[in-house]
Amino acid sequence: METLREIPLIVLGVGGVGRALLEQIVARREYHKRRYGLYLRIVALADSTGAAVVPEGLSDEELKQVVQTKAEGGRIADLPFGYYQNDVKNIVDLEATRETVVVDVTASMDTWEALMLARERKSALVLANKLPLTAPLSQAMALYEYPRLRYETTVGAGLPVIVTTKRLSASGEHIRRIIGVLSGTLGYLMTAVEDGVAFSKAVLKAKELGYTEPDPREDLSGRDVARKALILARTLGWKLEMEDVSVQSLYPEEWDTWPLEDVLAELIALDDDFFSWVDAARARREALRYVAHLEDGRVNVGIQFVPFDSPIGQLRGTDNMVEFHTEYYEPQPLVLAGRGAGVHATAAGVLSDIMEMALASHG
Ligand SMILES: NC(=O)c1ccc[n+]([C@@H]2O[C@H](COP(=O)([O-])OP(=O)(O)OC[C@H]3O[C@@H](n4cnc5c(N)ncnc54)[C@H](OP(=O)(O)O)[C@@H]3O)[C@@H](O)[C@H]2O)c1
Structure with a gap:
């Protein structure tokens, strides 16, 4: 009988x-075997x-x-x-070898040293964590240049956005532009305002449904979409920093310092802007969308x-969508x-990345 690897x-x-x-790892044991x-x-x-830390492996x-x-x-x-521990680098130091896959599913920059040590050991790296990939370029290039890295879920979660970008880019085919709706929350809000709901009401409803972060400014600032857009741009080989991404926040900057309840109460002040944007878009047979737009080395988020009849114009609700316009x-x-x-x-996307690295290291 063949032995398990x-x-x-x-x-x-x-x-x-x-x-x-x-x-999922436990549930798929039989299948993977x-x-x-x-x-x-x-x-x-x-x-x-x-x-x-259990070198022989934690039991199911x-x-x-x-x-x-x-x-x-x-x-x-x-x-x-x-x-108790507060430095994951020590864990990597104890356990990482060339066969190991190190998975970062934190939302923290504190894993950086651990990731760099794993890279030194030639372990495979799988990240759902966007922060290391959006660090300053001088730092983050250590990741992007490492061939045993996968980060598919950082943009569009389970959707194969990164691998598609890499494949299109590898052939040298001219990529004219990429337009993406990369926030389910903002997608929901745009659909709601298009349906005539006041922006403030739509935000409160989205918060109630658990679509927004506990503080909706996290979503409305566009910061998370900007991080995804920067990861896409860097995947295309564009040497951009976070500051190069132009980001439109959906609320005035001074609200950043306000208590949350004041922000929620004041959202109503934004309603008229959204009503008039929807009207202006409709007059041109167009739809209002919050997108990441990559073209000619520039990244705009806002x-x-x-066009109504484009795929993104037809999109409704919380789904993500990415249009690749190429040669x-x-x-x-x-x-x-x-x-x-x-x-x-x-x-599931993280597990696919792990499996890809595990299968690639075969033999
Ligand atoms: N949720 C999604 O739909 C989604 C989609 C795509 C990508 N992502 C990304 O996936 C990552 C995980 O998301 P999540 O929703 O699981 O986040 P989460 O619920 O906030 O979990 C983060 C985990 O990381 C741990 N952590 C934080 N700092 C750490 C450190 N220095 N060392 C070790 N562990 C640390 C936390 O520990 P404690 O438990 O002790 O707090 C927690 O267990 C994030 O980067 C997120 O952006 C999420």
Whole structure:
């Protein structure tokens, strides 16, 4: 009988995505064994305060305990096999080898040193975390230039946006422009205002439905879309910094220092602007969208009017969509669309990246 090939994994971060990833790894054990002869052996896990390091691999029972404890707001350090730590570099130092896949599903820059050490050890890196990839170029290039890195879920979650960008770019085919709706929250808001709902009401509703971050300014500032746009631009080989991305915030800058309840109360002041934008767009048979637009080495993130009959003009609700307008994809662009967030779709994308690295290192 053929022996199972074991791939050691180090998972940094056990939040929504990290937990969904652990659940999927356990649920797919049989499938990965049968189809690929592979076993993903989780040798270390960390949250922001603790870790569990088990070189022979955490059992599925222990992994389920981790998931449950974290879902209930507990800490890895509280588990019988956990301990307190505040520097994940030590974990990588203990466990990372060339065969290891190091997975960063935190939302923190504090994993940087750990990622660099893993790179030195020639481990594979899989990131859902956008922050290291949007660091200053002098720093982030260490990641982009590393061939054993995958970061598919940083843009559009499970949608294959990065791999599509890389493939189009690799052939040398001229990419005229990329336009993306990369925030489900802002997509929802644009659809609502188009349907005649006041912007302030739409934001409050989105907050109630859990579509926004707890502080909706995180979404309305466009910062997260800007990070995704910068990752796309850098994937195209454009040497841009965060400051080079022009970002339109949907609220006045001075609100950044206000208490949240004052911002929510004042949103009503923005309603008329949105009503008139919708009217102006409609008069031109166009739709109002919050997009990332990449063209000629420049990146703009903000409100745009797009033709009603274009794919993005037809888009409604919280789905993401990316149009690639290229030499060979015109007048009809190559289009990717679908759910662009959510812990399960994201975790599945992270798992695909892990499997790709695991299978590539075969032999
Ligand atoms: N959710 C989505 O739909 C989605 C989609 C695409 C990409 N992403 C990206 O995926 C990442 C994870 O998202 P999420 O929703 O799972 O976030 P989350 O629920 O906030 O989880 C973050 C996890 O990282 C841990 N962490 C923070 N700093 C750490 C450190 N220095 N060392 C080790 N662990 C640390 C946290 O620890 P504690 O548990 O101790 O706080 C937590 O377990 C983010 O970068 C996010 O932008 C998410």
